[in-house]
Amino acid sequence: MTEEIRLWRIDRTGMLMEIQRNKLSLEDRLEQWILNDITILSDNLLIIGEQVQTLGGPLDILCLDSNGDTVIVELKRGMTPREVTAQALDYASCIKDMTAENLDTIAKEFLTRKNGASKSLAEEFEQRFGIELPDDINQRQRIIIVGANIDDSTERIIHYLSENYDIPINALTFQYFKNDGDEYLGRVFLLDPEVIESKMGKTGTRKRTPYLKYDELVEIAKENKVLELYTRLWEGLRNIFSGTATNVSSLTFNVISENGRNIVMGLVPTDSDEDRGLKFYLYAKRLTDFIGISREDLIAALPVNKKDWCYTEANRGNEFWSGYEGYFSNMGEANRFIEKLLQSKQKIN
The missing domain is CATH 3.40.1350.10 (Trna Endonuclease; Chain: A, domain 1)
Known part of the structure; x- marks a missing residue:
């Protein structure tokens, strides 16, 4: 009853x-x-x-x-x-x-x-x-x-x-x-x-790939020989944005805005290696709106190895879901990116 x-x-x-x-x-x-x-x-x-x-x-x-x-x-x-x-x-x-x-x-x-x-x-x-x-x-x-x-x-x-x-x-x-x-x-x-x-x-036969834990991402970065880059970017960016999370392949950074809590950037050690470096993706408009950095300055702060990117083909043309992806290949690129974001955030604060 x-x-x-x-x-x-x-x-x-x-x-x-x-x-x-x-x-x-x-x-x-x-x-x-x-x-x-x-x-x-x-x-x-x-x-x-x-x-x-x-x-x-x-x-x-x-x-x-x-x-x-x-x-x-x-x-x-x-x-x-x-x-x-x-x-x-x-x-x-x-x-x-x-x-x-x-x-x-x-x-x-x-x-x-x-x-x-x-x-x-x-x-x-x-x-x-x-x-x-x-x-x-x-x-x-x-x-x-x-x-x-x-x-x-x-x-x-x-x-x-x-x-x-x-x-x-x-x-x-x-x-x-x-x-x-x-x-x-x-x-x-x-x-x-x-x-x-x-x-x-427990039910059914299809298995979902579980989200990686923070320590698992660290181990993957170590195995793929990008641990130094991964650690520097994680430590430098987590104090700039509102929070972090993980998914099946990435460490993500999110921000809280009028649109709610949104992912602004991700580091992807699962698709990284010593030759290319540490893979990243970012949503350009979300980042520029939050940090107050211009699109030109953002592009200048990004690594040399970058290209236009969109979350899915269905979202292509929607600036909220578009940005850049590429690879941080050395510590100089990582430090320059972090420093530029910190400078921009300090200006708006």
């Missing part, structure tokens, strides 16, 4: 008054609340579509998590019938076969309606999570069934699928309270969300 939430208000005298639970009458309200603020389900979700057409019918809400996995959110009024479990599994089977291009199309349509302007999935993902969109998105699918109540048979099915087959499926109930014109929502998960997320790596 769904766990019941009881809620009390403490008045000025210290007396307790229980707030009575009310029936959540409109599924449209619940859906709109979720669309307006997905954090009521999870802090780790980005909505990319609503009423998404699949071979199994229209899926209520489609999300991505920060790993690039898809999350199917299915909403139901009142008591959730046992059929909703089969329906949600059907949706997941349809979403499983969608390509990155399919999901990008869905996201663009949704984000255009939401924001009033065309925005790519990669842009929205990076703004939401502060990391680049993984190349291998939709490797796993997770299901969240949302309702005011969950019936016993649906609970049994979800427990069975999760505990016996490691299928990442969960149910979430919202309990609605109203008192003196104020409204309140309480949230209860059927299963521990962290346990469900841990199952994402």
Whole structure:
């Protein structure tokens, strides 16, 4: 049975008054609340579509998590019938076969309606999570069934699928309270969300390449004989930008701006060697906007071995996603680059 939430208000005298639970009458309200603020389900979700057409019918809400996995959110009024479990599994089977291009199309349509302007999935993902969109998105699918109540048979099915087959499926109930014109929502998960997320790596046959750890990148730089360059740039740049992160191949530097947290530059020891040097890529507009350096001065500060670069072909022509890539071949180039950025940042501070 769904766990019941009881809620009390403490008045000025210290007396307790229980707030009575009310029936959540409109599924449209619940859906709109979720669309307006997905954090009521999870802090780790980005909505990319609503009423998404699949071979199994229209899926209520489609999300991505920060790993690039898809999350199917299915909403139901009142008591959730046992059929909703089969329906949600059907949706997941349809979403499983969608390509990155399919999901990008869905996201663009949704984000255009939401924001009033065309925005790519990669842009929205990076703004939401502060990391680049993984190349291998939709490797796993997770299901969240949302309702005011969950019936016993649906609970049994979800427990069975999760505990016996490691299928990442969960149910979430919202309990609605109203008192003196104020409204309140309480949230209860059927299963521990962290346990469900841990199952994402157990199901299916496709394996996602894990993000490298900081010490692993150091070892790779050492093996590829670019450790001195890597260490100098890491130590010199991390105090200039807002933070660092890693992905499957790179150490990335990010900045916080009006567009959210965005990657501005990456060092790629995995694609470096003694002859060419340490590979880098950077987003020119993001860097010039943050540091206050001119494009001409930036180009002059870059290594000799550089060329124009864009995150993906689909983003070519979009200056927010364009910049340069190349190789730092010696310490002189690394020091000149760091010093020029420091000088520019000190001027604007």
